[in-house]
Amino acid sequence: MTALALQQYLDFAYIAAVVLFILSLRFLSSPTTARWGVLAGEIGAALAIVATLFNPEVAHYRWVLIPLIIGAGVGIPLGMVHMTAVPQRTALSHAFGALSAAMIGIAEFYVGTAPVTRFQMGEIGLEVIIGSLTFTGSLIAAGKLQEILPQRPIVYRGQNIVSLSVLGAALGLAVALVVNPAHATLFPIMVIVALIFGVLLVTPIGGADMPTVISLLNSYAGFSAALLGFVLNSKVLVVAGALDGSSGFILSLIMCKAMNRSFTNVMFGAFGQVQTSAAAAKEERVVRSATPEEAAAILLAANKVVIVPGYGMAVAQAQHKVRELYDALTKKGVDVRFAIHPVAGRMPGHMNVLLAEADIPYDRLIEMDEINGDFPQTDVALIIGANDVTNPAARTDQSSPIFGMPILDVDKAHTVMVIKRSMNPGFAGIDNPLYYLDRTLMLFGDAKQFVGGIVRELGGGH
Amino acid sequence: MPADFISNLYVFILAGFVGFEVIKRVSPLLHTPLMSLTNALDAIVVVAAIIIAGRHETRLTSVLGAIAVAASFSNMVGGFVITDRMLRMFKSGRSKQS
Numbered sequence: 001m002t003a004l005a006l007q008q009y010l011d012f013a014y015i016a017a018v019v020l021f022i023l024s025l026r027f028l029s030s031p032t033t034a035r036w037g038v039l040a041g042e043i044g045a046a047l048a049i050v051a052t053l054f055n056p057e058v059a060h061y062r063w064v065l066i067p068l069i070i071g072a073g074v075g076i077p078l079g080m081v082h083m084t085a086v087p088q089r090t091a092l093s094h095a096f097g098a099l100s101a102a103m104i105g106i107a108e109f110y111v112g113t114a115p116v117t118r119f120q121m122g123e124i125g126l127e128v129i130i131g132s133l134t135f136t137g138s139l140i141a142a143g144k145l146q147e148i149l150p151q152r153p154i155v156y157r158g159q160n161i162v163s164l165s166v167l168g169a170a171l172g173l174a175v176a177l178v179v180n181p182a183h184a185t186l187f188p189i190m191v192i193v194a195l196i197f198g199v200l201l202v203t204p205i206g207g208a209d210m211p212t213v214i215s216l217l218n219s220y221a222g223f224s225a226a227l228l229g230f231v232l233n234s235k236v237l238v239v240a241g242a243l244d245g246s247s248g249f250i251l252s253l254i255m256c257k258a259m260n261r262s263f264t265n266v267m268f269g270a271f272g273q274v275q276t277s278a279a280a281a282k283e284e285r286v287v288r289s290a291t292p293e294e295a296a297a298i299l300l301a302a303n304k305v306v307i308v309p310g311y312g313m314a315v316a317q318a319q320h321k322v323r324e325l326y327d328a329l330t331k332k333g334v335d336v337r338f339a340i341h342p343v344a345g346r347m348p349g350h351m352n353v354l355l356a357e358a359d360i361p362y363d364r365l366i367e368m369d370e371i372n373g374d375f376p377q378t379d380v381a382l383i384i385g386a387n388d389v390t391n392p393a394a395r396t397d398q399s400s401p402i403f404g405m406p407i408l409d410v411d412k413a414h415t416v417m418v419i420k421r422s423m424n425p426g427f428a429g430i431d432n433p434l435y436y437l438d439r440t441l442m443l444f445g446d447a448k449q450f451v452g453g454i455v456r457e458l459g460g461g462h
Numbered sequence: 463m464p465a466d467f468i469s470n471l472y473v474f475i476l477a478g479f480v481g482f483e484v485i486k487r488v489s490p491l492l493h494t495p496l497m498s499l500t501n502a503l504d505a506i507v508v509v510a511a512i513i514i515a516g517r518h519e520t521r522l523t524s525v526l527g528a529i530a531v532a533a534s535f536s537n538m539v540g541g542f543v544i545t546d547r548m549l550r551m552f553k554s555g556r557s558k559q560s
Contacts, residue, residue, distance in 0.1 A: 014509075017506065021503050021506075022480055022484060024499065024503065025481070025484045025485060025488070025496075025499070025500070025503075026484050026487075028488045028492055028495065028496055028499065029484075029487040029488055029489065030489065031489070031491060031492060031549070031552045031554070032554075034492060034495065034549045034552070035546060035549045035550065037499060037545075037549075038499065038542055038545050038546045038549065041499060041502060041503055041542065042542050044503075045502070045503070045505075045506060045538055045542075048506055048509050049508060049509060049512070051509075052509040052512050052513065053512065055512075055513060055516075057513055057516065057517050058512055058513060058516030058517065059516060059517065059518065060515075060516050060517070060518040060524070061516065063515040063516055063518055063524045063527065063528050064512050064515050064516045064528075064531060066528070067511075067515065067528040067529070067531035067532040067535070068512075068531060068532075068535050070532040070536075071508075071531060071532040071533070071534070071535025071536040071538075071539065072535060072536070072539050073536075074532065074536040074540070075535065075536035075537065075538065075539030075540035075541075075543070076539055076540065076543060077540075078536065078540035078544075079539065079540035079541070079542070079543025079544040079547070080543065080544075080547075081544070083548070083551075086494060086498075086544070086548075089498075089540075089544065090494075090497055090498060090501070093498070093501045093537045093540060093541060094501070096505075096533040096534065096536060096537045097501060097504050097505060097507070097533070097534065097537050099529070099530070099533045100505075100507050100508070100511055100529070100530035100531075100533040100534035100537075101507055101530075103511070103526045103527070103529050103530040103533070104507065104510050104511055104514055104526070104527065104530045106526055107514045107522070107523040107526040107527055107530070108514070110520065110522055110523055110526075111514075111519055111520075111523055119463065119464060119467070123467075214497070215497075218497055218500070218501070221501075221504060222500065222504055225504050225506075225507050226474055228507060228510060229470065229474075230467065230470050230471075230474075232510050233466045233470065234509075234510055235470065235473050236506060236509065237506065237507055237509075237510060238470050238473045238474050238477065239473060239477040240503050240504050240506045240507075241474075241504060241507075242473075242474050242477035242478045242481055243477060243480070243481040243484075243485075243500060243503060243504075244500040244501070244503060244504035245478070245481075246478050246481035246482050246485060247481060247485045247496060247497070247500040248497075248500070250482065250485050250486065251493060251496075251497065254490075254493075340490070342490060347493075347494060347497065348490070348493035348494060348496075348497065349490060349491065349492060349493030349494035349495070349496070349497075350494060352490075352491045352492070352493075352494065352552075353494045353495070353548055353551070356548070356551040356552045356553070357551050359551075359553070361553055361554050361555035362491055362552045362553065362554055363554050363555050364555065365491060367490055367491075
């Protein structure tokens, strides 16, 4: 086979991979075909990798096969993590993706064959900056989600000015390199400055904003891969990067819309701070509370129950007890559904995965827009570890920091029950008027234990 | 401006539109698997890493390339494994009874 013919075979393999990648995402439009999507993606990726191994440029297999084995050795355990750890695994994989894009960009700068033109230098500079900041930013996000780092926003005066100057410095160094690519010593400095910016970018962001941040980092990681495709003139990277980047971008838009906030507000807003002062001056108001026995009796008398899960359910690992509750009530003829707010949990779709893991059929998991009209006909809304996404102040109180955010209209249900540890308004610090309504019963306790208590009263469980 | 750049830009813009149209249709139910799947697909940068590492121009570029191979391949393997695990869990009420 001549070199040219071989090159064409490689190109065809890459084109096939690209087609399979698009099909892969297409299959994901329905849960019934979704697993085909994984298969299509795997075949596409395998084709592209095998074709690349035949590339005559790849002469030193030792440098390729050992890292591949190491990669598989790290990747498989990371694919087997518990479902509650999926958000931090995802953040970590954004970090890996960005790391590899940055490493290749850096290597491309140091490849000695042809001197880098100004245009190429511009591409490489931008690519390496985005890759580096996404790498450290994602590591910080993963650290916060794993609770190695504090989840609350870490803020200080003049933070935005410091962060933006660091970004400016990185871009300035890139420009200096474009003007004179011979100043090679500036290159590693640029990388370090970009790495520092990634840390500064994510440190001030609080846990509740993680769904948006994870989506944004997803989008950055994708676009850095696409830019790398420009640098290397590789269409398969351009396409895969554009798909990943636009996916992350769409998810970020959905998350921002679900919180009624703008990108800039998430990145530079320091959300957590404003709220503490807003919640500080509140008079004592009465709440009604109930025991598991009383809660069970009310649930049994209901025809329609909507359960609203939130991050608190994930923290308490209560999803399996919730499934037992679902089974017990369904057995007694009660119609039970779940209302899923787009930003419930720590990443897009987090609640769906946890509930699916607990074996709750996905046709019982209903999106916000679809279920909100049903709350007036709902007998009991049972809220487990969700707070802000049920706060009616978002509809009525213009002074509330979450005013305008779309919420689940649980306050329209006949009875509202809220499982909560105490009246402390979480770290976000926003008081929730829902808790003081006449129709609201507070169920104080750990989500897992309390739901377990209700299940025992209903005569189910183990 | 190099001709390659222009053709890549075409590809990028078209792929962006395709991505937007395809991903818009993904049910919010599957947003978590969507993210892990696109992560696995994005790890196709492994092919570029294989070339950089395997070409072995200098020790430095091969070391950088090898790190990139390991990082992206772990994403690819892990991404596919966890996406499949998640998707296996999504069962409808009907299929559960049968």
